[in-house]
Amino acid sequence: MLSNSGMRFAVFVVSAGLLTCVAEGQSPSPEQIQINTPYVASPPRVVEAMLELANVTGSDTVYDLGCGDGRIVIAAAQEYGARGVGIDINPARIEEARANARDAGVDDRIRFEANDLFDADIRSATVVALYLLPDVNLRLRPRLLRELKPGTRIVSHAFDMGDWKPDKEVVVEGEHVYLWTIPPHEEQRH
Numbered sequence: 001m002l003s004n005s006g007m008r009f010a011v012f013v014v015s016a017g018l019l020t021c022v023a024e025g026q027s028p029s030p031e032q033i034q035i036n037t038p039y040v041a042s043p044p045r046v047v048e049a050m051l052e053l054a055n056v057t058g059s060d061t062v063y064d065l066g067c068g069d070g071r072i073v074i075a076a077a078q079e080y081g082a083r084g085v086g087i088d089i090n091p092a093r094i095e096e097a098r099a100n101a102r103d104a105g106v107d108d109r110i111r112f113e114a115n116d117l118f119d120a121d122i123r124s125a126t127v128v129a130l131y132l133l134p135d136v137n138l139r140l141r142p143r144l145l146r147e148l149k150p151g152t153r154i155v156s157h158a159f160d161m162g163d164w165k166p167d168k169e170v171v172v173e174g175e176h177v178y179l180w181t182i183p184p185h186e187e188q189r190h
Contacts, residue, residue, distance in 0.1 A: 039068050039093065042131050042157045042175075047075050049172040053179045054127045054153040056080045063087065063125040065117040065132065065140070070097025070110070072129045077106035082127075084110035087120045123147050131157040138162050145182060152182040 042050070050072065056062060058081035064072040065087050073084025074097075086097050091114045101107040113120065117140065122128065125148060130137060141161050144154060156178045160166065166178040 039090070040131070041068055041071060043173060044071075044075075046157055046172050046175050046177060047072050048079075049170055049177045050129055050155040050157060051076055051080065053168060053170060053177055054129075054155045056082050056127055058082060060126045061085065061124055062127040062129060063122050064129040065120070065122070066130065066136075067097055067112065068093050068131075070100050070112060073110045073112075074101055074104050074106055076127075077101075077109040078104055082109070085125070086110065086112040087115050087117050087122075088112070089114065089116050118143070123149075126152055128152065128154045129156075130154065130159075132159065134159045134162075148182045150182050150184045154180045154182070 051062075054060075054062075056076050056079075060076070060080070060082040062073050062076040062082050062084040063086075064070070064084065067073060067086030067088045070086045073082075073086045076082040076084050086094070088094055088097070094112045094114045097112045098107065101110055101112070117132075122144075128144065128148065130140070132140070137156060137159050138161065141164060144152075148154075154161075158176055160176075160178050161180065164180060166180050168179040170177050
């Protein structure tokens with residue numbers, strides 16, 4: 001509880017129709033952020049632009065963190081022959097994504113896992129796709145820089161990474177799409 005002149009307050013976070021209470025001095029947990037990140041699908045043209053901007057090829061493994069219905073990794077497999085992994089904390093979305101992959105005939109090239117994006121093993125990604133809220137992108141950024149191999153491309157629909165300037169940015173149907181490339185790790189520079 002926050003206090004001000006003897007009054008105590010709780011901080012409530014309302015998002016996606018959910019109400020979460022966070023006590024004084026605490027940050028929301030990854031689970032709270034995940035739950036409070038609403039599901040909004042990227043339009044097909046934006047998905048196309050994300051994959052084009054990341055220069056996806058058949059040798060890539062595309063990870064979509066917060067994959068929803070799986071449309072990004074499905075498109076990567078269909079259009080480019082890439083492999084893919086979709087991660088979402090919502091098991092219902094994962095089941096929907098698996099069904100969509102089967103219907104698209106690419107379920108042999110992609111897999112979906114119900115997991116928290118902060119806990120999932122993402123080290124084999126060569127491309128990471130994001131459509132997350134700005135605070136989630138910022139919390140995820142150190143992990144991306146630490147765990148991904150240099151040269152891994154990151155594409156984000158709508159939201160940037162704070163002071164990490166994108167390599168490229170395009171606007172598609174009024175929506176921003178950003179691209180970053182993981183630089184060499186510090187120990188590799190010496």
